[in-house]
Every structure is written in C-alpha cells, then in structure tokens.
Amino acid sequence: MALRFTIWALALFFFGLALRRAGLELSKSEVPLDWKSVRWSYWVLSVFFGAVALVPPCIAWQAILRDFGQSVHWADSMYAYFLGHFGKYVPGKAMAVLLRVSELHRHGVIVRPAIVSVFIETLTSIATGAILGAVLVQWIECSRWFQLSALAGIPGALLVICPQPFRFIVGWIAKSRIGNMPESVVRAIDAQLMNRTVLWSLLGWLLQGTSLWLVLQSLVDLQPASATGLEGLHSWIVCVASMSLGALAGFLSMLPGGALARELASISILLSIVPEPIALIATIVVRLTSIVAELSMIALSKWIQYRYAA
DSSP, rough: HHHHHHHHHHHHHHHHHHHHHHHHHHOOSOOOOOTTTTHHHHHHHHHHHHHHHHHHHHHHHHHHHTTTTOOHHHHHHHHHHHHHHTTTTTTTHHHHHHHHHHHHTTTOOOOOHHHHHHHHHHHHHHHHHHHHHHHHHHHHHHHOOHHHHHHHHHHHHHTTHHHHHHHHHHHHHSSSSSTOOOOHHHHHHHHHHHHHHHHHHHHHHHHHHHHHHHHHHHHHGOOOOTTTOOOOOOHHHHHHHHHHHHHHHHHHTTOGGGTHHHHHHHHHTTTTSSHHHHHHHHHHHHHHHHHHHHHHHHHHHHHHHOOHHO
C-alpha cells in the first residue's frame, strides 16, 4: 500500500508540474489570447478526438496481452492502459510502465509478459508515428535537412516494427535466469501481432493530428489574413506530421511528458502554415486538451471498471 501511494504521489506531482508549465507558457505568449475570439466548440472537439485517439493503441495492447496468454477483463486492462499515461510525466518514462504493469498484476497478470507487452505497444506506436511523420513531412514546406533527417530515421523505425528483433531480445531474456517467461510469449511475437499493432497505432496518430487541426481552427480569428487554407487537407497533413514527429522527439528526449522537445519539433512543422506565435499557442493548447482527454479517459475507464466489478 505504501509503495502504491508513493507511485501515485510521484505521478500526480509531476503531472501537476506539466499542467502548471503549460499554463505559464500560454500566459506568456507573444500573442495574448482574446478569449472572446476563441472558438470553444473546437476545443471541446479537440478533447474528444484526443480521447478517442487513445483507444486504438489501447485495443492493440489488449490484443497483445491475449496473444501472450494473459487472461484479464477488458475493463481492467483498459483502466491500466489509461492510468499509465500519468506516468509519462515523471522523468525517465519508467513510471508509465510501472503504473500499467502494477495495475495489471493486481488482476493476476504475470509481470514479465506484461512488461514485454507494454514495450512492444509503446515502441511500435512511436516507430509507426516516426514513419508516418517522415513520409508526410516530404509534402510540407520545411528545411531540407529536416526532411532528410526524417527519412534517415525510417530504416530504424522499420526495424522496430519487425517481429524478429523483438523475438530475439525476448527469447534471449526468457532463457536467462531473470527472464523466466513462457516460451509461448516468444512464439506469439509474429508478423500478425506487429502488423495489427501498427494499424491500430496508425489510426491513433491520425486522430491525434485531427485533435491539433481542430485547435488551429479554434484560433482562426487570431491568425493573420495571410494564413489561409487552414481548413484544407494540407493543413491536416501538417498537423498529423506535427503530432507524430513531436511525440517522437518527446519520447527520445526522456523528459517528463516530452517537455520542450515535443513543442520544438511540432512548432517547426506548423511554421509551414502559421506564424510562430500561433504555432506556439496551438502546441500549448493541444497539450492542455490532451491532458484533459487523458484525465477523461482515466475517469471513464475507472467508472467502467467499477461497474463491471459491481
């Protein structure tokens, strides 16, 4: 109980810091928000799409658990997944794994296969976003070195979404003294599992990009007349690339919630369609709507878990 309380306290503390930092950045923006001109309905829609975007990777992770032979009610695994999002605001990212796995272990899931499932889902999602963003950024007006750097990362991302590296690593760990995992876990890591996880992750990134696109629509009255065509397909493509590559930068930085690194990458892509102050406001606002979306899904999944337990 004491360990569980400590984990929750740490997660909530750093989550509060992330929320406070976003609020301060928004208040210090060069373009003060005219709250009367903000289209609030688009913020609500951004929260909705941000929440829905979390569902596909959750489904992918639940499927991995089933492939690993771990029997857990879908309501319990859903709550464990969304709860894990709290942990990404703690430095080092390890808390996200700890929160998710510890919640599953309470329902009889074996720890080691659970840890492997988290790593496969997380790394596959990030690699899918990296490939998607690298492809889309080629149709965006940004520096050539950025486009080439994104392309250079595709081979590494493709290696991550291949089943062979995961099977080799997990098989090696399973044979070691600390592994102690069923051989069925290793056999379950195949092309079908990886392809399914990639497709669910891809859907999640498209929805995340839509969430940012809606934030831009909410700020349309703050933007100069020169920033036209923000309702079209091109602006949506820019938003998808901004979210996917921004998440990659935040993940690689190992900073709490991807602080700063995520925003720098996202802003550099958004600058192709909006001026810098608007790009900054949009990235901050979408971070806030994402936080609200995560909190909403944690609360909703906890309520569903409670209902099924009752």
